[in-house]
Amino acid sequence: MCRDAPNLLHDIVFLRSYIHDASFDISTIRLGGKILRIPMRRDRWERYKTSRKLESIAATLIVSPVLALKWESIRKRRDTSRSGKFFIRDVYLGESYWDTSDIAEIVLSSFGKKPSRLRIVVREPLSIRLTDAKS
Numbered sequence: 001m002c003r004d005a006p007n008l009l010h011d012i013v014f015l016r017s018y019i020h021d022a023s024f025d026i027s028t029i030r031l032g033g034k035i036l037r038i039p040m041r042r043d044r045w046e047r048y049k050t051s052r053k054l055e056s057i058a059a060t061l062i063v064s065p066v067l068a069l070k071w072e073s074i075r076k077r078r079d080t081s082r083s084g085k086f087f088i089r090d091v092y093l094g095e096s097y098w099d100t101s102d103i104a105e106i107v108l109s110s111f112g113k114k115p116s117r118l119r120i121v122v123r124e125p126l127s128i129r130l131t132d133a134k135s
């Protein structure tokens with residue numbers, strides 16, 4: 001996806017339908033240059049209706065250009081490294097998207113009353129790609 005609003009809003013809703021309930025190991029996230037790669041495991045809800053089986057598949061979410069990553073509400077640990085699993089409940093555009101600048105945030109939100117969030121700070125125009133591993 002590489003589109004401006006209003007299509008971007010539709011694309012985020014579409015992406016959410018594919019990666020809600022996905023999970024990834026926080027230590028596997030890679031930001032190289034301005035390209036973010038998040039290897040994940042996602043459920044293939046899009047195939048459930050016809051097969052009546054819920055399959056899981058490895059996939060990679062690629063976002064660019066990424067200016068920064070901001071973690072919120074991750075439990076504090078004694079060491080400063082981030083580790084463990086992150087479970088995606090929701091995907092949405094952050095508040096900064098509605099400002100009149102070319103900088104926006106894509107937010108991956110987890111579960112709970114005070115869910116952990118990964119805010120991906122991007123510059124528009126942006127590209128978001130979800131690629132499934134070959135099954």
